[in-house]
Amino acid sequence: xxxxxxxxxxxxxxxxxxxxxxxxxxxxxxxxxxxxxxxxxxxxxxxxxxxxxxxxxxxxxxxxxxxxxxxxxxxxxxxxxxxxxxxxxxxxxxxxxxxxxxxxxxxxxxxxxxxxxxxxxxxxxxxxxxxxxxxxxxxxxxxxxxxxxxxxxxxxxxxxxxxxxxxxxxxxxxxxxxxxxxxxxxxxxxxxxxxxxxxxxxxxxxxxxxxxxxxxxxxxxxxxxxxxxxxxxxxxxxxxxxxxxxxxxxxxxxxxxxxxxxxxxxxxxxxxxxxxxxxxxxxxxxxxxxxxxxxxxxxxxxxxxxxxxxxxxxxxxxxxxxxxxxxxxxxxxxxxxxxxxxxxxxxxxxxxxxxx
Amino acid sequence: xxxxxxxxxxxxxxxxxxxxxxxxxxxxxxxxxxxxxxxxxxxxxxxxxxxxxxxxxxxxxxxxxxxxxxxxxxxxxxxxxxxxxxxxxxxxxxxxxxxxxxxxxxxxxxxxxxxxxxxxxxxxxxxxxxxxxxxxxxxxxxxxxxxxxxxxxxxxxxxxxxxxxxxxxxxxxxxxxxxxxxxxxxxxxxxxxxxxxxxxxxxxxxxxxxxxxxxxxxxxxxxxxxxxxxxxxxxxxxxxxxxxxxxxxxxxxxxxxxxxxxxxxxxxxxxxxxxxxxxxxxxxxxxxxxxxxxxxxxxxxxxxxxxxxxxxxxxxxxxxxxxxxxxxxxxxxxxxxxxxxxxxxxxxxxxxxxxxxxxxxxxxxxxxxxxxxxxxxxxxxxxxxxxxxxxxxxxxxxxxxxxxxxxxxxxxxxxxxxxxxxxxxxxxxxxxxxxxxxxxxxxxxxxxxxxxxxxxxxxxxxxxxxxxxxxxxxxxxxxxxxxxxxxxxxxxxxxxxxxxxxxxxxxxxxxxxxxxxxxxxxxxxxxxxxxxxxxxxxxxxxxxxxxxxxxxxxxxxxxxxxxxxxxxxxxxxxxxxxxxxxxxxxxxxxxxxxxxxxxxxxxxxx
Numbered sequence: 001x002x003x004x005x006x007x008x009x010x011x012x013x014x015x016x017x018x019x020x021x022x023x024x025x026x027x028x029x030x031x032x033x034x035x036x037x038x039x040x041x042x043x044x045x046x047x048x049x050x051x052x053x054x055x056x057x058x059x060x061x062x063x064x065x066x067x068x069x070x071x072x073x074x075x076x077x078x079x080x081x082x083x084x085x086x087x088x089x090x091x092x093x094x095x096x097x098x099x100x101x102x103x104x105x106x107x108x109x110x111x112x113x114x115x116x117x118x119x120x121x122x123x124x125x126x127x128x129x130x131x132x133x134x135x136x137x138x139x140x141x142x143x144x145x146x147x148x149x150x151x152x153x154x155x156x157x158x159x160x161x162x163x164x165x166x167x168x169x170x171x172x173x174x175x176x177x178x179x180x181x182x183x184x185x186x187x188x189x190x191x192x193x194x195x196x197x198x199x200x201x202x203x204x205x206x207x208x209x210x211x212x213x214x215x216x217x218x219x220x221x222x223x224x225x226x227x228x229x230x231x232x233x234x235x236x237x238x239x240x241x242x243x244x245x246x247x248x249x250x251x252x253x254x255x256x257x258x259x260x261x262x263x264x265x266x267x268x269x270x271x272x273x274x275x276x277x278x279x280x281x282x283x284x285x286x287x288x289x290x291x292x293x294x295x296x297x298x299x300x301x302x303x304x305x306x307x308x309x310x311x312x313x314x315x316x317x318x319x320x321x322x323x324x325x326x327x328x329x330x331x332x333x334x335x336x337x338x339x340x341x342x343x344x345x346x347x348x349x350x351x352x353x354x355x356x
Numbered sequence: 357x358x359x360x361x362x363x364x365x366x367x368x369x370x371x372x373x374x375x376x377x378x379x380x381x382x383x384x385x386x387x388x389x390x391x392x393x394x395x396x397x398x399x400x401x402x403x404x405x406x407x408x409x410x411x412x413x414x415x416x417x418x419x420x421x422x423x424x425x426x427x428x429x430x431x432x433x434x435x436x437x438x439x440x441x442x443x444x445x446x447x448x449x450x451x452x453x454x455x456x457x458x459x460x461x462x463x464x465x466x467x468x469x470x471x472x473x474x475x476x477x478x479x480x481x482x483x484x485x486x487x488x489x490x491x492x493x494x495x496x497x498x499x500x501x502x503x504x505x506x507x508x509x510x511x512x513x514x515x516x517x518x519x520x521x522x523x524x525x526x527x528x529x530x531x532x533x534x535x536x537x538x539x540x541x542x543x544x545x546x547x548x549x550x551x552x553x554x555x556x557x558x559x560x561x562x563x564x565x566x567x568x569x570x571x572x573x574x575x576x577x578x579x580x581x582x583x584x585x586x587x588x589x590x591x592x593x594x595x596x597x598x599x600x601x602x603x604x605x606x607x608x609x610x611x612x613x614x615x616x617x618x619x620x621x622x623x624x625x626x627x628x629x630x631x632x633x634x635x636x637x638x639x640x641x642x643x644x645x646x647x648x649x650x651x652x653x654x655x656x657x658x659x660x661x662x663x664x665x666x667x668x669x670x671x672x673x674x675x676x677x678x679x680x681x682x683x684x685x686x687x688x689x690x691x692x693x694x695x696x697x698x699x700x701x702x703x704x705x706x707x708x709x710x711x712x713x714x715x716x717x718x719x720x721x722x723x724x725x726x727x728x729x730x731x732x733x734x735x736x737x738x739x740x741x742x743x744x745x746x747x748x749x750x751x752x753x754x755x756x757x758x759x760x761x762x763x764x765x766x767x768x769x770x771x772x773x774x775x776x777x778x779x780x781x782x783x784x785x786x787x788x789x790x791x792x793x794x795x796x797x798x799x800x801x802x803x804x805x806x807x808x809x810x811x812x813x814x815x816x817x818x819x820x821x822x823x824x825x826x827x828x829x830x831x832x833x834x835x836x837x838x839x840x841x842x843x844x845x846x847x848x849x850x851x852x853x854x855x856x857x858x859x860x861x862x863x864x865x866x867x868x869x870x871x872x873x874x875x876x877x878x879x880x881x882x883x884x885x886x887x888x889x890x891x892x893x894x895x896x897x898x899x900x901x902x903x904x905x906x907x908x909x910x911x912x913x914x915x916x917x918x919x920x921x922x923x924x925x926x927x928x929x930x931x932x933x934x935x936x937x938x939x940x941x942x943x944x945x946x947x948x949x950x951x952x953x954x955x956x957x958x959x960x961x962x
Contacts, residue, residue, distance in 0.1 A: 003436050010884060017888065021824040025901060037749075040823065044750035047831060048758070055838065066846040069867045078781075085778045086849075093769040100736060100765050107743040108758050111679070112750065119680040119942035120745035128741070129688050129734065136733035140726045140772070147776035148719050154778065155715035171540060171632055190628040191637040202630070202637075232712075235630050237534040237541075238645055240710065240785065244851025244864050247782040251711045253645050254533060255627025258712030283864045287785040287853045289527040291534060291541045292452035295856035 038113070045112035052105035056098070071245055072275060075282070075303075076262040079247035081150045088146055092139055158261035162227035165220060167284075168201055169232075169239030169252040172293030174284060175200050176220040177213055180318060185231075186210025193235065198323040201235075205320065215319040219300045222264060223309045229261040239297065242287035245271070249287055264303045271303075394504075396496035397924045401503050402482035403816065406809070408507060409474020410890055416465035417883050419458045423857075426450045428876025430858050444522070453542050455857040456525035457517075460543065463528030464513065464551070468558055471663040471801045473506050476600070479666055479808050480569045480593045482816065486915035487587050489578025489932060491925045494571040498564045505561035509554045516550035524551035527855060529656065532625040532648050536617045537638075539631045548618070552611050559604045566597040566604075573597075578914070580934035584690070585951070587913050587938040588683060591690050592669025595697040596662050602701070603658040610651030617643070624648075646711050653704035660797045661700045664764075665693060667804020668735065671757040674807045675739060677911050678754035679746030680947065682939035685738045692731030699728045709777040710784050718777045725775035732768050736761065747942070751909070752826025753811035759834045760803040766838075767796025770845065785855075788848020791841045799837040806830075809893070814908050818921040819900030825892045829885055836882035840875050847871070910948050913938050917952055 028036030074083045111117070166177040166185060179185045186209035192202035200217075203210040222228045232241055234252035241260065242249045250260040264282075272280045284299030304312065321327070395401060425434060433448030444454035481499065485492050493499045516523040525543025526534040530551065538545040573594045577586070616622040617640075625648045626640035676683040683689060706725045709718050739761050748754065770792040773779045783789065806829070813821050852865040859865045859872075907916040914934070918926050932952040940949040944960055 021822045024824040070849040111746045112748050117747045119747045121943045123682040124685045132737040147778045150778040193630045249710050289855045
């Protein structure tokens with residue numbers, strides 16, 4: 001019923017507008033075309049100025065309203081560079097934006113039709129044209145210069161000591177793999193994928209390097225202030241690892257691994273305090289259309305301290321152990337490792353405490 | 357329709373025949389079919405294009421209204437949607453498959469069928485023969501075919517809305533593997549085949565049209581109409597046609613390979629794929645999903661200039677006429693359009709900075725991409741200078757021309773963000789991109805098109821459109837466009853990804869709930885105002901104020917030397933000869949000097 005009323009109101013509004021519009025034509029015939037034209041012209045000229053003033057105020061107001069909502073400070077080393085680049089670009093384009101919009105609407109207002117004015121016959125001026133070819137070229141050179149400097153820094157090789165994590169996208173979720181003690185990712189082959197047998201990545205068990213690989217779903221841990229290199233894969237269609245707080249992003253392409261590295265600067269706990277949000281998480285958002293569940297393809301990166309990371313990792317079972325639970329040996333070995341790691345952390349905490 | 361107009365025009369042609377027997381006769385009897393359906397008159401084909409384009413624009417716009425309902429009011433249900441769409445909107449909630457189908461079709465329809473077919477088709481057909489002084493296109497028959505292939509393409513795409521598994525739903529860029537695998541996405545079943553077939557027909561239409569426009573402009577200019585005396589609309593349409601002819605075949609080849617991957621078991625784009633829904637690993641190995649993106653964007657990027665160049669041409673012409681001033685820097689305008697045309701082919705990979713592209717290659721594309729800002733800046737400054745010290749008449753066409761420049765500046769500047777690979781990393785595939793391209797090629801191109809329609813409507817139908825409705829149309833659309841797209845930049849800066857149908861599950865993006873509601877509401881208002889424009893258009897065809905003078909805007913160009921309602925053949929007598937460029941406004945104290953007037957001995961040089 002309410003739909004019907006909305007339609008009715010729309011129709012009515014339209015009919016009224018139409019009648020007024022029709023009447024305005026008769027009025028202009030009565031008044032004389034010329035007089036009506038001059039009147040319309042003045043109104044539109046005035047509106048040009050109104051639009052300019054209200055528009056610029058609107059731009060400012062919109063910024064006041066929304067600038068607090070753009071995720072705050074970047075949380076990675078590259079993110080800092082990218083934000084710096086963003087502000088350099090905003091300051092240059094901002095000046096151009098304000099200046100050209102003012103000129104446009106001010107000219108439109110100032111030079112609106114008047115019987116007295118004659119247009120100035122001004123077909124070209126080489127000096128002026130040269131001037132506004134060179135100025136944009138210089139501005140762009142600056143932007144390209146800064147842009148490429150940061151670009152090569154960001155896309156350059158990851159530091160050698162970087163933590164390595166493999167991320168694999170699938171419809172619709174993320175799978176993470178850690179190389180285990182040997183620091184080598186074991187071989188995998190997509191035809192060996194079998195979700196029913198706990199082998200979601202298709203690890204090739206014949207390769208012993210796979211035996212200590214740890215595979216977890218949807219949530220991964222990384223270490224604060226330690227570079228991390230992601231090796232990115234996809235199991236089916238193209239996905240994209242989007243990390244809005246780190247300002248980073250890289251496609252996950254089936255058949256073609258890609259990489260991305262960064263250094264996280266704040267732990268999840270620190271960000272909870274910084275953002276005043278007890279539920280803060282570093283979310284991984286899929287940024288490449290991947291099917292009907294695209295908008296649910298959420299992952300989480302937990303940024304933790306070195307100790308917390310060691311503790312967490314020690315608690316994880318290897319994928320091999322999960323796939324072959326009957327092999328007791330493996331499982332107990334993991335338990336041993338875990339208790340050793342806990343002890344190690346306790347020791348290091350003591351050491352920290354004593355050094356303070 | 358303009359029945360009497362055509363008849364009237366014809367009687368004139370007939371009457372003049374006795375005097376001038378030097379051109380082709382038009383005495384053949386015209387039936388309803390040859391005049392309105394399979395017409396070979398460029399003016400009628402133009403009308404066919406614009407009306408088909410308008411129907412598509414309404415459908416495409418309506419799709420965006422429906423998916424904006426979901427984005428703005430994710431908590432509400434709309435039972436009326438279930439009444440109309442059945443299981444696609446079960447319980448009054450838009451289903452994900454339907455949402456993605458809407459998004460995909462909205463993009464496809466507006467980019468290709470409205471802003472390419474509708475815009476170029478309309479104005480190239482209408483203006484080329486009239487402004488260069490030709491009786492019709494080089495090949496009226498191919499021209500007719502161009503429209504009917506366009507129509508056929510429309511039907512095929514439209515039919516995909518009615519198949520059981522739905523239309524293509526992988527985004528208008530149809531990236532494989534998603535678009536290649538029906539098991540990965542419902543819309544990639546028969547809907548995708550229909551999409552590919554429809555696009556193939558569309559490419560045929562675009563090539564037939566484009567070749568025709570190029571050969572007409574190059575070969576059929578009237579006596580004295582040298583290339584540099586042509587109005588800028590002609591240059592714009594020429595470059596547009598060249599872009600289309602060179603880039604559309606690449607898209608077609610890419611789509612054919614996709615078709616092979618879908619049905620012939622080839623592995624051009626497929627490799628290492630495991631489908632979870634069927635628990636099966638596909639046999640394809642060694643393909644490259646990124647290859648498709650190279651082929652797609654080799655068209656896809658020139659495509660945005662195919663959309664914006666005609667708008668630039670129309671705006672330049674309308675602005676000069678209504679500022680009563682020559683366009684500033686004619687040669688610079690031609691040169692910058694030429695530069696844009698060349699660069700259009702050299703920047704495609706800036707859509708692919710985060711695909712794992714070699715960073716060095718990426719840096720080359722950054723450089724070439726930002727180079728485009730130089731000719732674009734030249735054009736903007738030249739438009740500004742054209743307004744400076746003019747004597748501006750705010751006709752609805754002129755308002756849209758000014759609005760175009762404002763939007764082109766706003767959207768162009770954000771292109772400098774996205775073209776710089778460093779900034780593209782966080783902004784890629786977010787709402788920032790949506791804001792950027794909707795302003796710079798969506799709304800801008802529409803503004804150019806509106807400027808053209810309001811300006812040349814009197815020439816098309818011998819009547820004026822209603823001014824007041826035109827003013828309302830302009831101001832609401834301009835304000836609405838900024839209200840919709842300006843705040844979206846902020847969503848993009850927050851990294852909010854595009855093509856999500858629901859943000860409530862995301863801690864990082866759910867802070868924009870109110871904003872999304874505002875945007876959706878404004879979008880509906882703006883859409884309603886476009887319907888008013890459509891009404892104004894059709895109403896004015898039959899009931900608009902009649903044009904009583906041959907040259908209502910005081911234009912210098914040749915179309916205003918034809919009768920008010922020109923018949924097939926355009927000029928009743930000989931085609932006029934041209935003696936000067938198209939922009940002698942306010943020269944030597946005269947309001948305007950038509951291109952057909954010989955240069956006087958006293959005249960000043962420019």
